[in-house]
Amino acid sequence: xxxxxxxxxxxxxxxxxxxxxxxxxxxxxxxxxxxxxxxxxxxxxxxxxxxxxxxxxxxxxxxxxxxxxxxxxxxxxxxxxxxxxxxxxxxxxxxxxxxxxxxxxxxxxxxxxxxxxxxxxxxxxxxxxxxxxxxxxxxxxxxxxxxxxxxxxxxxxxxxxxxxxxxxxxxxxxxxxxxxxxxxxxxxxxxxxxxxxxxxxxxxxxxxxxxxxxxxxxxxxxxxxxxxxxxxxxxxxxxxxxxxxxxxxxxxxxxxxxxxxxxxxxxxxxxxxxxxxxxxxxxxx
Amino acid sequence: xxxxxxxxxxxxxxxxxxxxxxxxxxxxxxxxxxxxxxxxxxxxxxxxxxxxxxxxxxxxxxxxxxxxxxxxxxxxxxxxxxxxxxxxxxxxxxxxxxxxxxxxxxxxxxxxxxxxxxxxxxxxxxxxxxxxxxxxxxxxxxxxxxxxxxxxxxxxxxxxxxxxxxxxxxxxxxxxxxxxxxxxxxxxxxxxxxxxxxxxxxxxxxxxxxxxxxxxxxxxxxxxxxxxxxxxxxxxxxxxxxxxxxxxxxxxxxxxxxxxxxxxxxxxxxxxxxxxxxxxxxxxxxxxxxxxxxxxxxxxxxxxxxxxxxxxxxxxxxxxxxxxxxxxxxxxxxxxxxxxxxxxxxxxxxxxxxxxxxxxxxxxxxxxxxxxxxxxxxxxxxxxxxxxxxxxxxxxxxxxxxxxxxxxxxxxxxxxxxxxxxxxxxxxxxxxxxxxxxxxxxxxxxxxxxxxxxxxxxxxxxxxxxxxxxxxxxxxxxxxxxxxxxxxxxxxxxxxxxxxxxxxxxxxxxxxxxxxxxxxxxxxxxxxxxxxxxxxxxxxxxxxxxxxxxxxxxxxxxxxxxxxxxxxxxxxxxxxxxxxxxxxxxxxxxxxxxxxxxxxxxxxxxxxxxxxxxxxxxxxxxxxxxxxxxxxxxxxxxxxxxxxxxxxxxxxxxxxxxxxxxxxxxxxxxxxxxxxxxxxxx
Numbered sequence: 001x002x003x004x005x006x007x008x009x010x011x012x013x014x015x016x017x018x019x020x021x022x023x024x025x026x027x028x029x030x031x032x033x034x035x036x037x038x039x040x041x042x043x044x045x046x047x048x049x050x051x052x053x054x055x056x057x058x059x060x061x062x063x064x065x066x067x068x069x070x071x072x073x074x075x076x077x078x079x080x081x082x083x084x085x086x087x088x089x090x091x092x093x094x095x096x097x098x099x100x101x102x103x104x105x106x107x108x109x110x111x112x113x114x115x116x117x118x119x120x121x122x123x124x125x126x127x128x129x130x131x132x133x134x135x136x137x138x139x140x141x142x143x144x145x146x147x148x149x150x151x152x153x154x155x156x157x158x159x160x161x162x163x164x165x166x167x168x169x170x171x172x173x174x175x176x177x178x179x180x181x182x183x184x185x186x187x188x189x190x191x192x193x194x195x196x197x198x199x200x201x202x203x204x205x206x207x208x209x210x211x212x213x214x215x216x217x218x219x220x221x222x223x224x225x226x227x228x229x230x231x232x233x234x235x236x237x238x239x240x241x242x243x244x245x246x247x248x249x250x251x252x253x254x255x256x257x258x259x260x261x262x263x264x265x266x267x268x269x270x271x272x273x274x275x276x277x278x279x280x281x282x283x284x285x
Numbered sequence: 286x287x288x289x290x291x292x293x294x295x296x297x298x299x300x301x302x303x304x305x306x307x308x309x310x311x312x313x314x315x316x317x318x319x320x321x322x323x324x325x326x327x328x329x330x331x332x333x334x335x336x337x338x339x340x341x342x343x344x345x346x347x348x349x350x351x352x353x354x355x356x357x358x359x360x361x362x363x364x365x366x367x368x369x370x371x372x373x374x375x376x377x378x379x380x381x382x383x384x385x386x387x388x389x390x391x392x393x394x395x396x397x398x399x400x401x402x403x404x405x406x407x408x409x410x411x412x413x414x415x416x417x418x419x420x421x422x423x424x425x426x427x428x429x430x431x432x433x434x435x436x437x438x439x440x441x442x443x444x445x446x447x448x449x450x451x452x453x454x455x456x457x458x459x460x461x462x463x464x465x466x467x468x469x470x471x472x473x474x475x476x477x478x479x480x481x482x483x484x485x486x487x488x489x490x491x492x493x494x495x496x497x498x499x500x501x502x503x504x505x506x507x508x509x510x511x512x513x514x515x516x517x518x519x520x521x522x523x524x525x526x527x528x529x530x531x532x533x534x535x536x537x538x539x540x541x542x543x544x545x546x547x548x549x550x551x552x553x554x555x556x557x558x559x560x561x562x563x564x565x566x567x568x569x570x571x572x573x574x575x576x577x578x579x580x581x582x583x584x585x586x587x588x589x590x591x592x593x594x595x596x597x598x599x600x601x602x603x604x605x606x607x608x609x610x611x612x613x614x615x616x617x618x619x620x621x622x623x624x625x626x627x628x629x630x631x632x633x634x635x636x637x638x639x640x641x642x643x644x645x646x647x648x649x650x651x652x653x654x655x656x657x658x659x660x661x662x663x664x665x666x667x668x669x670x671x672x673x674x675x676x677x678x679x680x681x682x683x684x685x686x687x688x689x690x691x692x693x694x695x696x697x698x699x700x701x702x703x704x705x706x707x708x709x710x711x712x713x714x715x716x717x718x719x720x721x722x723x724x725x726x727x728x729x730x731x732x733x734x735x736x737x738x739x740x741x742x743x744x745x746x747x748x749x750x751x752x753x754x755x756x757x758x759x760x761x762x763x764x765x766x767x768x769x770x771x772x773x774x775x776x777x778x779x780x781x782x783x784x785x786x787x788x789x790x791x792x793x794x795x796x797x798x799x800x801x802x803x804x805x806x807x808x809x810x811x812x813x814x815x816x817x818x819x820x821x822x823x824x825x826x827x828x829x830x831x832x833x834x835x836x837x838x839x840x841x842x843x844x845x846x847x848x849x850x851x852x853x854x855x856x857x858x859x860x861x862x863x864x865x866x867x868x869x870x871x872x873x874x875x876x877x878x879x880x881x882x883x884x885x886x887x888x889x890x891x892x893x894x895x896x897x898x899x900x901x902x903x904x905x906x907x908x909x910x911x912x913x914x915x916x917x918x919x920x921x922x923x924x925x926x927x928x929x930x931x932x933x934x935x936x937x938x939x940x941x942x943x944x945x946x947x948x949x950x951x952x953x954x955x956x957x958x959x960x961x962x963x964x965x966x967x
Contacts, residue, residue, distance in 0.1 A: 027959045034962075035954025036946075043947035048836070049939045050890060050920035053947035059718025061729035062927050065737045066935045082958065089962055159642045160604035160662040231960055238956075239726040243949045252726070256956040263963055 011105045011193075011275040013268035019103035024264040026096045028257060030089035037078050041071055057243040094126045095119060101192040104272045118192065125191040128198045133184035140180065141173045148172070182220050182274075183209060189274045194283075204283060208274075211281045219273040227263035234259025344812045348791035351629050358534035358573040358798035361388050362510045366481075369542040370503065370581055375428065375487045375496040377506055380436075383479040384535070385510055391517025392470035396446075398434075401505035403460040404524040405430030405488035405495070411459040412492070417526040420758020421646060422492030430488025430495060434508055437465065440478040444468045461524040462511075483508055490646045492526070493657075499547075500640060502647035502657070504578035505530070512692075512800065522694045527761045528752035529686075529693035529700070532575040534798055540568045543581050550600045550636040551579035552655050573631065573798060574653035575690055580638045592617045595630060601639035607665045608672055612637050612658055615676035622711045623677075626786060627684040627793035635683075637676065649675055651682030669722040674712060674731065681707035689796045696803055697752045697761070698826065702769025703789070703806075709735055709770050710777075725953065732774045736930050739767030743933055748772075749803060749826040771930050772825045778928035779821075779883055780814045788813030803827075824881055825931065832881035833933045834923040836940040837907070839889075841871025841918040871912040873921040877903040881931065885924040890941070891916035 013020055045067050046053050055063040098119035103110060148169035152162060186205035190196050196204060209216055237259075238252035347353045366381035387393050404412035406429055412422075437447035450466045471477060485506045488495040494504040511521035512533045520531055541549050545563050553571025560566070569579070585600040588609050597616055601609040616637060624630050636655045640647040648659025656679035664672050681704040685691070691699035709731040712720035719728035742763035745756070755761035777785035792801075792809035803826065811819035824830035844863035852858035875887060882903045889897045893916035901908060901923070912918055920941020927935060 027962055028955065030962060031957070031959030032951060032955035034958035035951055038954050039947045039951035040945060042950045043945045045936055046947060047942050047945055048937055050922060050941045052942050052944065053949045056947075056949065057726055057728070059728050059730070060733055060927075061719075061721075061727060062733040062736065062930070063935050064727060064729065065733045069737055069740070070934075070936060086958065086961060086965075089958075090965075093962065158602065158604075162642075163661070163663065227963070231963075234956075235725065238953075242726055243953075249949055249952070253952045253956075256952065260956060260959055260963070263960075267963065 009107070009279065011272040011279070013104050013265065013272040015107070016100075016103040016268075019100050020265055020268045021261075023096050023100045023268060024261050026093060027264055028260060030093065034082050034085035034089060037081050041074050041078060042067055045071055054244055054249070091127070091130070094123060094130060097188070098122050098126055098192055100268060101189060101271060101275070104268060105189075105193045105275050118195075121195060122192040125196070125198050125201060126188055129184060129187050129191060129201065132198070132202075133180055137177045137180050140176050144173045144176060145169060178220075178224070182216065185220075185271060186216070186274050186278060189271060190278050193275055193278065204278065204281075207284055208278050208281045212277055216274070216277055219277065220270055223266040223270040223273070227266040230259045230262040230266070344791045344795055344809055348794040349787060351794065354628050354631075354794055355798050356631075359388065360384075360535050360572075361386055361513075361533035362575075363535035363537065364507065364577065365538045366507060366577075367540040367542070368503075368507075370501060370544075370547070372496075372499055372501060372544060372547065372581070372583075375501065377485040377487070377503060378483075379485070379507060380482040381480075382440075383481055383508075383510060384476060385479065386476040387471045387473050387513065388533075389513050389515050389517040390473055392472050393513065393517070394467055394470045395519075396465040396467065397511035397519040397521035398463045398465055399505075399509045399511055399521065399524070399530075400432045400434070400461050400463055401509070401524045401530075402430045402432040402485050402487070402494070405491060406460065407458075409458045410461065411455060411457075411523045412461070412526055414457070415526045417758050420527060420761060421649075422526055424491060424646065426491055427489035428487075428496070430486055430491075432483055432485045432506070432508065434481070434483045436480060436482040437508070438480040439467065440480060442468055442477065446479070455523060459523050462521050481508060490640075490644045493647060493650045495646070497641065497644035497647075499584065500580070500582040500644045500647075502578070502580050502638075502640065502644065504647075504650070504652065506578070509576075514800075520692055520695070522753070525694075525753040527697070527755055527758060529697065530576065531692045531694055531800075532690070534573055534575050534690065536570075536572045537574055537577045538568070538570050539577050539579075540566060541579055541581070542566045544583075546583045547581045548583070548585035548587060548600060549579055549581045550585070550598065550638050550655060552577045552636075552653050553632075554596070554634045571632065571654060574687070576652050578652040578655055580640075580647070580655075580657070582641070584641060588613060590617075592620050593624075595620060595632070596634045597637070598634065599637040599639065601637075602641040602662075605639055605662045608639060608658075608660070608662055609637075611665050611672045612639065612676045615673040616680055618715055619677045619680040619711060622714060623681055623684060623707060626710075626790055627707070628688070628790070628797055630683060631688070632683075635680075649679065651679045651686055653687050654683070656680060656682070667722075668724040670712070670716065670720065673715070674708065674721070677711050677715075678704060678708040681711065684793055688798065689793055690798070690800050692800065692802070693752065695751050696749065698748050698765045698769045699801075699803060699806065701765045702748070703773070705735055705766045705770035706773040707789075709774060732771070732930060735767045735770040735774070737767070738763050739769075739771045740933055741767075743768070743831055744829070747827055747829045768825065772822060775883065775929055775931045776810070776814065776818050776821065778926070778930065780818050784814045784818075788818070821881065821883060828880070830879065830881040831933055832877060832879040832883055832903075832929060832931055833937070834885060834903070834929065835876040835878065835934075835937045836887075836921045836923055837874040837876050839871065839873040839912070839918050839921045839940060841869045841912055841914070843867065843869055865913075867915075869912070869914050869917050871918050872909045873912060873918070874907060874909050875901060875921070875923050876907045878906070879933070883929045883931070885929050886926070888922045888925040889914070889918060890920045890922075892919045 042053055049055055056067060099115050102115045102118045149166065152165045157165060183205045186208050187201040190204040191201040234255050237255040241248050241252045241255065243249045243252055363384040366379050368377050368379040370377050404410050405426060434447050438445050446465050449463055487501060490497045494502050509532060511519050512531050513519055522528065537553060541551060542564055543549055545560060545565050549567055551569040552574060553569040555567050556570050557568040584602055586603055587600055589598045590613060591597065597613060599609045599613050616635060620630050632654045634654050638657045640657060640659055645659050648657050650657045658675045660671050685703040685707060686700040693700050712731045718730055720731045721729040721734050742760040745760050748764045748768050788809045791813055792806055796805055807819050807823055810822050844865045846860040846863055850857045851860055873889060884900060884902045886898050887901050887910055889912055891914045895914060895916065899910060901910065920939060922939035924938055
């Protein structure tokens with residue numbers, strides 16, 4: 001697929017486990033920061049109970065529903081805070097992403113100041129690309145979703161045909177969003193690896209996709225599918241283990257974090273693959 | 286962990302007495318306000334309410350199994366009808382007879398007829414005038430509904446009874462409750478044959494009945510005699526938004542004539558079928574019931590099976606096959622479980638109708654041998670067991686409404702409340718701890734959902750009210766469904782599930798084909814569980830009693846030499862040595878708020894992990910429970926197993942937790958947030 005690059009210039013995520021782990025650590029910490037207000041709200045509500053929030057996972061859910069009942073007034077504020085937190089985390093996350101891209105594109109010793117300098121130079125472009133990608137994804141999703149929704153409504157189908165047709169529209173929206181995401185990743189890789197500006201990075205991303213569409217798609221799809229699978233396995237394992245006791249809680253947390261680490265590693269692997277595709281595609285401009 | 290030595294004292298006892306560590310310890314009475322508070326709580330718990338006037342039933346162990354079940358109901362009001370459905374006009378034209386017997390002790394000079402469909406006739410009906418937020422039937426009518434009686438003739442009296450001499454009693458023109466004078470009194474035991482002809486125009490689907498495109502739910506569709514109580518009083522009422530129905534038992538023989546291609550699901554067993562001339566005619570017959578409804582649609586799919594001799598039939602829209610499978614499985618489980626608890630299901634058929642999308646108002650309703658469910662087709666793939674819940678709930682109505690035919694207008698808690706409990710208990714038996722649903726390791730049972738529902742209107746009035754006495758639908762739902770179910774769950778957990786099962790089993794079996802009032806239920810609780818259970822039920826149902834437990838504080842310490850002057854102050858002696866050696870002593874201050882006194886356990890946990898459980902009768906508003914143990918007290922929890930599910934706040938039932946951050950929520954929420962960042966903002 002992308003083995004046509006010389007090994008000495010072949011970007012690799014597996015060669016930079018520390019940077020990959022750092023990227024995972026940022027994600028995990030950002031997630032904890034986003035969840036902290038909810039954890040504090042619930043923590044205060046259950047603070048009198050000897051078993052703390054372990055009772056939320058008891059069979060029957062009697063305390064769980066009491067927490068929901070008494071905490072629902074704070075829910076809008078917590079949800080708004082979490083939404084803003086997610087956006088901030090995604091934006092701030094561009095810095096560790098840039099560092100990760102610098103690291104996986106570099107062979108040999110890598111001084112921190114080099115990483116910092118090259119990351120900093122790309123941050124402006126990465127920010128613009130992120131904003132453009134988000135905007136494009138939102139507009140595309142809205143157009144397809146509402147347009148398709150009108151079409152489906154005009155058919156006057158009964159469920160489940162009506163619901164399935166709408167789900168098909170959602171699948172198309174997600175596929176388009178993922179496609180934009182792939183192009184966005186390629187542009188980001190080029191922005192960091194080739195130090196291109198926003199426009200040229202986008203142009204190069206399109207070049208790469210046009211030059212090797214099948215390889216790019218396969219590289220992305222394989223890793224994204226595996227990452228989704230890893231997350232699903234983590235969720236299922238943790239749910240099965242439960243949270244009733246401290247050891248079970250620890251095991252379920254390990255299952256969650258392990259699956260997240262695997263997903264992040266696969267994402268880093270995809271970015272390395274994207275960089276290899278970009279390097280293997282000579283620029284036309 | 287030490288076992289409870291026993292609850293000593295019971296309701297109203299001034300001292301809570303319990304055994305800890307083998308020694309009898311008495312919790313001291315506390316506070317000068319104790320007597321007043323205690324008196325109030327006990328009075329609430331024990332004083333009979335004047336609101337319940339029915340005589341109690343006499344119960345014994347012959348009702349613990351099905352050997353004494355009556356085989357048939359008394360035929361009081363029997364209907365023989367031939368009905369023709371015009372699905373384009375959404376009309377049913379019918380003729381037939383009503384055979385009625387005066388089973389009261391009083392000669393009757395009049396009849397009362399319910400014309401329920403007139404509730405949808407115009408904006409002046411009681412139903413349309415009543416605000417109904419928070420409950421079904423709130424949508425706008427696209428098509429008015431009505432019922433027109435064409436003929437009503439008393440054969441034995443040789444008298445035409447229609448139009449009635451009296452105008453409808455409602456000054457604004459509600460025509461759902463009509464008095465029909467008779468030319469002469471009908472003596473006790475005498476029967477009348479009423480020849481009837483009528484035309485029912487179904488409304489757009491609303492409040493359980495009506496049409497949606499070609500789907501027709503034909504319910505509350507015929508002139509129906511009100512029930513005549515034994516004392517000669519007609520239990521009649523205009524049709525209000527929250528009210529359901531009440532009628533005498535009888536035999537129904539209904540012939541349904543529909544266009545070819547329409548599938549009909551109806552009360553009773555089909556005894557004949559004929560087709561020709563573009564029409565299909567089915568005859569349905571059922572004894573020992575008090576209503577008849579049918580659904581007709583040319584879009585139904587059908588699954589059928591037999592469960593313990595009962596022909597089970599599910600009618601559902603295309604694409605809902607998996608939902609139909611779930612509903613059949615739920616009915617299979619329910620027939621066995623509910624039959625064992627409340628007496629075997631006596632009919633040969635059970636029909637489940639799942640209305641199509643858009644006809645949701647027809648869903649979630651019970652008729653004799655026919656229930657309607659509902660919900661979208663994809664529910665079987667969600668973590669919520671909605672299809673099982675709705676099926677088991679409506680099936681449970683076959684007992685609490687169908688076989689035990691209480692007055693749904695006057696005492697809705699007797700059917701909806703007991704049904705909600707029966708559903709809750711059955712679902713917990715089927716899916717222990719997660720009967721409502723399960724997601725990400727969080728498990729929710731039906732009892733918890735009813736508890737939360739019951740709390741939303743906790744202080745808004747009593748449970749035992751007429752359906753037309755509730756201010757809103759949410760208040761009705763909260764108290765009638767949620768509070769009653771939670772009361773019964775509490776009784777089961779407090780006094781023992783087997784005792785409650787026996788009480789409700791005896792009640793349901795002894796009242797089969799009868800029309801009991803609240804006193805029969807209370808008598809069953811009293812005779813099978815004890816006067817305490819009856820007192821709790823009466824207080825909650827009729828007086829809106831409530832309770833909340835709280836651990837206020839706890840402390841423990843090792844004994845030390847007492848401070849102060851001992852002996853002669855001018856020449857004090859040494860302080861006496863502490864008693865108890867290395868033991869720890871202390872106390873726990875527990876409170877019981879509210880007007881209901883339910884005995885509970887208190888769990889005391891020490892820092893070395895040892896646990897003591899003591900009993901507190903909660904007769905006083907607070908108590909200081911003494912502690913003696915091998916280590917310092919780490920925490921205290923009232924009612925740790927949530928036996929008193931009526932308690933209005935479970936989060937203050939304990940003390941001794943630590944930290945203001947919920948670690949599990951932080952971890953789970955952090956993982957979900959990180960996964961979202963990964964998926965949505967890579």
